[in-house]
Amino acid sequence: MAQNKECSRGGCHRVVPHGTRYCAEHTQQKNKADYDIYRRDDIGQKLYRTKAWANTRRYHLAEHPFCVECEKEGIYNVENPEVDHVIPLKEWIAQGGDPLDQTNLQTLCLKHHGEKTRRGE
Structure with missing residues (x-):
């Protein structure tokens, strides 16, 4: 069975489920940054x-x-x-x-x- 790991954001030590890259806070930040770059006009x-x-x-x-x-x-x-x-x-x-x-x-x-x-x- 796959184990949990730490959030991929540097310096964040929150544990996230296997197959997830970021904790909830950093997922939200990443999504906003991606939206700003790729979708916002x-x-x-x-x-x-x-x-x-x-x-x-x-x-x-x-x-x-x-x-x-x-x-x-x-x-x-x-x-x-x-x-x-x-x-x-x-x-x-x-x-x-x-x-x-x-x-x-x-x-x-x-x-x-x-x-x-x-x-x-």
Whole structure:
């Protein structure tokens, strides 16, 4: 039977099951880094690194801390919040929308944001 091993991230000594490279924390970091490199468009790359986005995100999360999808299920989840563009950013800008417009933002937990992203929305 295969044995557990340490996370492949240098300096992390968390034990992970055989066949898994990273612990949960470092898997999330790796997935985000891969997404930034391979999937996020240039518009998103530029926007999400600005002070204006950081301020908009901070304000949005203060006003809307719960995942909107979890709320529909009666769950008030504030873990790993993501500020998501309801209409995808590239499409929103093509329609003349302001990327920082609060009316096109929603809070999603990591799980629901990932599901939306996988659907291509």
